[in-house]
Amino acid sequence: MPRKSLTALALLLATPACAEDTLNALVWCDHTDPTLIEPFEKAHNVKVNLKEFEGTAAGLAILDQSQPGDWDVMVIDSVDVHRAVEAGKLAELPADKLPTADFFPALVMATNNTVDGKTYAVTEKFGYNTISYDKTKVDPKDMEDMAALTSGKYDGKIGIYDYYLPVMGLLALGQGIKTADLNADTLPKLQDSLTALRKASKQVSDVVSSQTALATGDVDIVVGGGEWLTAVLAKDNPNLDWTIPKQGGLRWSQSIAEVAGTKKADLALEFIQYIVSPEGQAALAQSSCYWGMPANQKAGDLLSPEAKAVLRWDQQPDYIARSQLYPIPDAATDAKMQDMWTAMLNQ
């Protein structure tokens, strides 16, 4: 029996590869929604293999352990594109074949997506890391000031989003430090507020656990949250809200890029073009894992008024003006930030 089954196993594993063309994509969880991927698969008769990862370091580590050609496209924090390019992980994209003219101007992010005049990635989605809350359980006015979080009033009712860059960026804003000025010298100034925030909070958790905790009432506030956290839940729990406090908020943005060494450059480009097309953008904006603003303004025509309201489509100019990009730490600062974060988790 084992030999026969082994043959069956070998056949089974071999079939998908020969039957149709495949595209291997290293992505974040919002890309795993079938409503986003299936139209592309049908139109091009390909199978898109998706592998999720969290954080740029993990993504680059996966690429380090792979051979050229293993991966075709990847999703990456826009602010980390330079890091990936320096490591030689990304391939150049033909800038003239990307619809960046239709984008929100602030989201073209040429300084991030372009290195030495060559385009390596294109922004696909963005949003804010600020403060999400249940407006029936906290005073919305308090949420306009970050200091309220550690005032004692909300002890044990706060959840922290488990990603060090946005949360430490927010804390920097709370201290009056610009995210761009976050480095080895300014970092220690965050230690006290990080410790204080952790003391006031109940849990530190990933995207979905944060959503769950807010939806089930385990926490009333999520620091680092934003539309990406509350939009998915808006239908079930209209009491969830988010705001950018007076100290400001962080703007996240993710880019999509072609992985260096891909043997399917054409297909990879077509996939990227699909993702930044109005159709792809509308699906990505309302993906089941988390929502976010599409970078391409033309996606607006395909979004329902309700979806636009949830995403705060009309307030974008104001929000973009009041938010700063993620910190871009150098390797040493990054390691230090991660260590501070681990220490905070285990406080």
Place this chain on the structure above:
Amino acid sequence: MSIASAERKLGWGLLAPALLWTAAFFVVPFLAMLALSFAHMEGRAIVSGFDPGNYIRAFTDWSQLKALINSVEITVTVTVISVVLAWPLAAIIAWQVPARFQRLALLMAVLPFWTSYVVRSYSWLLVLGKNGVINKALMGIGVISEPLALASTRTATVIGFVHFFVMLLTLTIYANLIQLSPNYARAAQDLGASRWATFVHVILPLTLPGVITGAFVTFVLCIGDYITPQILGGNTELTLPQLIMLQMGRSGNFPMASALSVVLMGVVTVAYAACSRWLRLDRL
């Protein structure tokens, strides 16, 4: 060729597949990991060499050491609670339940074993949450007015673990109890021992091998588990496996993850040495 040497040849031949498999996919990987644990990171690059830095960090950096302490604390708590809860359960099934229902009673006691492992922790999340079944029920009957903070705590992790291991230990202790001849107890009582003395000095020691074996398995499985603390603990503290996954998954620091794994193995070895006297792993 003598019969003995032909036999020996055959013996080696039969052993070879298992030995080679274990060598190739267990011993070699472990050595590779051990070697990697002495490497270090320069930026994103792994630089191999003989650098004990990762181990020094594991024991001197509080955020790393704390994970080890948390893991040991949780594991010991879980093991003790599970044994204390499972022993009477096994005893009642072995001694009080009529013989022809015993198998059924035992099967029922371990039935939830067959829920999927990931799902099991998840369902405890639903039970223990702020709006979960327990809080709703207790508030419904007026025992508490404010929901208990059960989810995302160490208590939740411990409850999730104990649930699993009570089932496991009930099995191993039951297996041990059922082999005990009632004559021992009768003899002790005939010699004038009280019921309590019989229990403490005769029955308990006789079940020790089963208890210790079960407890050791509990210890090994519990201290190496990632899912239960990850789902139920809410990242309010880290256990060693969570830290290992963080070092690997988020930072891509394979050398540190390897070193922490070796430390984890060290702890298990210490536990093994502590109870090796009573262990009968090959008789599980």
Place this chain on the structure above:
Amino acid sequence: MKLLGWVYLALGYAFVFLPVVVLVVFSFQDGRLPVPPFQGFSLQWYEKILSDSGLMTALWHSALVAFISSGLALLMGFLAAHALARVRLPGSVLMRGLLIAPMTVSYLIIALGLLTTFNQTGVKLSLITAGIGHVVINLPLCFAIAFAAMGDHQKNAERAARDLGASEVQVLWHISAPMLAPALAAAFFLSVTFSWDEFIIAFLLTRFEVTLPVEIWSMLRSGLSPATNAVGSLVFLVSISMVFLLEIFLFRRVK
């Protein structure tokens, strides 16, 4: 005292069954969150998961990996146990220790070691690499169970067969295996259970094709949903049906 015993037993069952009952009840939830209040009875989540091709493929992968890896583990474990029980070999205690050793090591460490090795040798992760890991964890189990089951009674029968001129393969196939059938079946199904439900090795050693626990894990990570309850309940139903069938047709008879 007796009453106390029954009460304890009842409480024990209540504790053990609590999460399972909650899991199953809220799989029928007519709403988007599997927490109280129960909003009504609905089968929509079962419909959803049964039409989810990713989930069904993962189910098939899990079964494939479980049966093949357990078959391999049983075969190698049985042969090794036979050799060590029958033939006097130098260092047999050491070898027994080596074969049992993976049992005392956390799955996470086995997975990490294999991952390191596969990365360094450029082996691509797939269901096969996960299957290799599952053989590593189940081999000791199969070996130990087979070894423990080999008694004098069986040794005598083997010797008799050999004296009558049976070849070693014939002895193994016609005498040893049938005599040990209950133990071997138990070892096999225990292995299947472990492999079927194993998470961390499958998580770290697969890439695109994943097994059911890994698929459930990513489901969990994409939101709290009664669909997860439905998968859990379905898997539970299948597993206990198997347990009861085995209990009735296999183990009851040999007892």
